[in-house]
Amino acid sequence: MTGKTLTRADLADAIHRDIGVSRQESAQLVEAVLDMISDTLVKGETVKLSSFGSFQLRDKNGRVGRNPKTGEEVPIDPRRVLVFKPSQVLKERIDTALSK
Incomplete structure (x- = not known):
C-alpha cells in the first residue's frame, strides 16, 4: 500500500484535468457533491x-x-x-x- 490519502484537492484536480473545467469550478463541484451527501445523511437517509x-x-x-x-x-x-x-x-x- 502506498499510504497516499485522496483529498478534496485531488478530486478537484482530477475533474479539472479530465473534464477541462476551471480549477475553481471543479473545486465548487466537489464541494457541492460532498455537501449533498452530507445533507442527505444528516436527514437520516x-x-x-x-x-x-x-x-x-x-x-x-x-x-x-x-x-x-x-x-x-x-x-x-x-x-x-x-x-x-x-x-x-x-x-x-x-x-x-x-x-x-
Whole structure:
C-alpha cells in the first residue's frame, strides 16, 4: 500500500484535468457533491452510489464497556454511527488489483 490519502484537492484536480473545467469550478463541484451527501445523511437517509457503495446511519444501543487500561466498567451512551458498505463491483475491483 502506498499510504497516499485522496483529498478534496485531488478530486478537484482530477475533474479539472479530465473534464477541462476551471480549477475553481471543479473545486465548487466537489464541494457541492460532498455537501449533498452530507445533507442527505444528516436527514437520516441512505446515500447509494452505483458501482461504488452506500453510506447509511445506524443506531447503536448503549452498553457497558471496559477501560482496557484500568479494567473499570464504563457506560457507553447510545449513538448514531455512519457505515459504508462497498458495492460488489468495488469489492471485485479491489480484489483484482490486490491479486496482481
